[in-house]
Amino acid sequence: MADARIGTRSLIAHLGDWRQTTGPSYLALFDRIRLLVLDGRIAVDTRLPAERDLAQALGVSRTMVSAAYRELRDAGYTQSVRGSGSVTRLPGRAPVGGQDVSGDFIDFSKATLPAYPGLYAATQRVMDSFAVELGGSGLDPFGSRALREAVADRYTARGLPTSVDQIMITIGAQHAIFLLARVLLGRGDRAVVELPSYPHAYEALKAAGARLVPVAVGAKGTSDDGMHGWDAVGLEQAFARTSPALAYLMPDFHNPTGESMPAELRSQVLSDAARQGSLVIADETTGELDIDRAESFLPFAAYGDAATADSAITIGSVGKTVWSGLRVGWIRATPAIIRKLAGARFAGDLGTPVLDQLIVAELLRDFDPVLELRSAQLREGRDTIVSMLGERFPDWRVPRVDGGLAVWVNLREPFSSQLALSVRSRGVLITAGPRFGLDGAFERFIRIPIGHQLPELKRGLDALAAGWSTLSHHPMPPSELYADVV
Template sequence: MDPIELASRLGRWSAGRGPLYLLLAGRLRALIDDGELPPGTALPTDRALAAGLSAGRTTVVAAYDLLRQEGRLVRRQGSGTWVAGANAGPPVATEPTVNPVFLHLLDPPDHVAQFACAGPTGAPAAVITAYQRALGLLGGPDLGYHPAGHPRLRAALAARYTARGVPTSTAQILITTGGQQGLALLARALVAPGAEVLVQAPTYPGALEIFRESAAALLPIKTGIATYGEELARHHPAMAYLIASCHNPTGRTMPPAERQEIVTAALHARVPLVVDEVLADLTFPDRSAAPPAPIAALAPDADELITVGSLSKLVWGGLRIGWVRAQPALIGRLARLKAVIDLGSGVLDQLAAAELVADLDPLIAERSRVLAARHDHLCAELRKQLPEWRFEAAGGGQTLWVRLPYGDAASYAQAALRQGIAVLPGGSLDPSGGSTDHLRIPFVADSAALTAGVRAMAAAWHGFTGRAAGSPPPLPAIAV
């Protein structure tokens, strides 16, 4: 097994208390006992795993030897290290996710600052008010199952799209349990195993996990090498996935001409273009143009143009309400899939969401203002404490895309955990195999937390073994 792959599976192994070799052995033991490292799996050499974990070789040797004594590993001089036991039983149908975003959610950090995930850190008062109003709307003969979504919320979203220049009927709206489920339903409906999906590199890691779960063949497009529209027309994939506004992770918003080119290419090639607009409204005030109209405004009635939205980043992640805007035929197909999965999202959540959507602009304006201030604070702290790190200011969204001057970001992330902070290495967002020298750093926390977070990152960087003798001199920082 590749050391970086094993490091990803190990997750935040070093974030506990006690000797590092015991922490490493404990996490390896759990992976073996849970079947995630099946019998016969060859493990990296001591040196390779130590480099991948940014740990000392003696830590790996001691952990391996402890598990060998327990009978969980076999180690032979000159032959390597592997999981003990004979292969038995059928293989697992799908591999569990090793993406750090999901691992940090599945195994919540206790004394680790969370800088791997990005989203509002608390429910605003408007959410509580919306739920109070929603309670008053319950009652009557409603069975409570609405696979396509509650009519009240579908109507509220259709009215919002129409007001923004995209004529939309309720038949063009499907309510989902978060934007993530919307992407999952679309992948299930449109992508057969082995079919190609065009994606940006880097892009939202949650989408990449969905496409991999669907056994899709990813076609990553690196920014600056070829335009997205050109590649879409050339490959004719089964589906194209695009973040055009407040891109995750770079914060970039595509200019109008580029957006038009991509839509034109999708319509001409008859390729479903799934546009993720979960972050699209979070442009920073007073420093860029107003948020562009939804891409669907370029072709409101086109079968190929599909939009995914959500309240998770605009309001609060705990409000698991998302949606898909598409033509009625596809919405009906997605609703049938959703009916099989969960019979429909929760009615109370949808009624509360309808209350929020009816007066969403003030909430968005306040969140954008707060994010802009926190963005500036994070930039200032990085310039002061880590001047050799390179980044460009974001125009919106929630994250900075930061380049390390040298070293592997996945190994650095392990070193950061030992300083009590979880960061997301860029390789987990880039299906091309690139961005291994990048980090995605969110600016969703308050100023004090951001300052403390950068201080911990700096402490990890200054002790990072990837900066050992022989490393090139630091690159000059980009002014932001």
């Protein structure tokens, strides 16, 4: 059986203007569904709607839909499963997050940094402590006290007094988002989200049954009207009109736009949330990746007062600063919420790996060298990306971010998905703009990471230039859209 299904209405929303072609309609439908599968917007192992239902909803013949489904099966993008109909697949490859990363590929789909050079030495320094821990069970829903104290001390040093009973250690930030969504949301609850945003956060909130309420965020220098940052009025109205159970926001170096929320808006959000009885999850996983931001900010919860501060829940991790393979994150919230999370946690996992926690506690004792190195690396990557994009793509709108891990580029043409597919044949994996939106938005945008080493950045931009040259002169018709995909 398929692990999931996509409803007819949902699929139609994803299809968008699929008939923009002079070729056969069944090939246009086939190509559009294949794009959705390859781009991860329809997950592998998803059951597609029945042919009859889709034909009726599209207002076309069942014969046409059957021909499109047959093309998908013949190309290896679906499989007929008894009792489940057509189930999506990726042909001849083992998917990792919707994309194959085997072979000599540069993976621009992940905005990450190489491992911190001092990570191995820190691991060696904690091995004696690890030997002592082997006498225990290694299972603790709250996390090790030593690491909780280190995290609490760091919040306090950054201007947000924090006690150890306000901290839970998680298996990275993504685990924290899923755990919070599962515990704090009920089916049908509304959740305010940014648009665009981190796609796996959308998935976590939807999996918990939330109804998403999007609020726009724009990158400076990329919009047609010159606006950038958060739609403050829209954010206020989202709380007032929908009384959401929670909001998921990235106030510092927002992914993917790179924007940072003004201090006064942070206070206003907490005030609006407290008035509606809502909680605000502030994802600060990139919050300390400052390059040259003109203004410094406190942790998000510090912008609340006695009446509003408890509305803030903060997520952090070392996945963006130390290494993405070190799966350690944390949640800062009221002691009551932390206890509630701990009570529910064992249903999904049995705790964070002990050795990883010891390593992170060791690094947090002197974290400034980590951040100083990352700032220098990101400055070099940003300056390289901005310079090369300006030279090669003068028509693109490229923001000069002051922190974070990526730039959110406006291509000024709706070719994002086609460009992402084109450069795969040139050895580069990159995520198309619609992956960061809802219902197919952001085809004019693409996220380009800045944290890769310079040879990889330059090779990746070479591939983007070659792919864009082909598309800008000869946009691929649907029947040719995936001719070079292997």
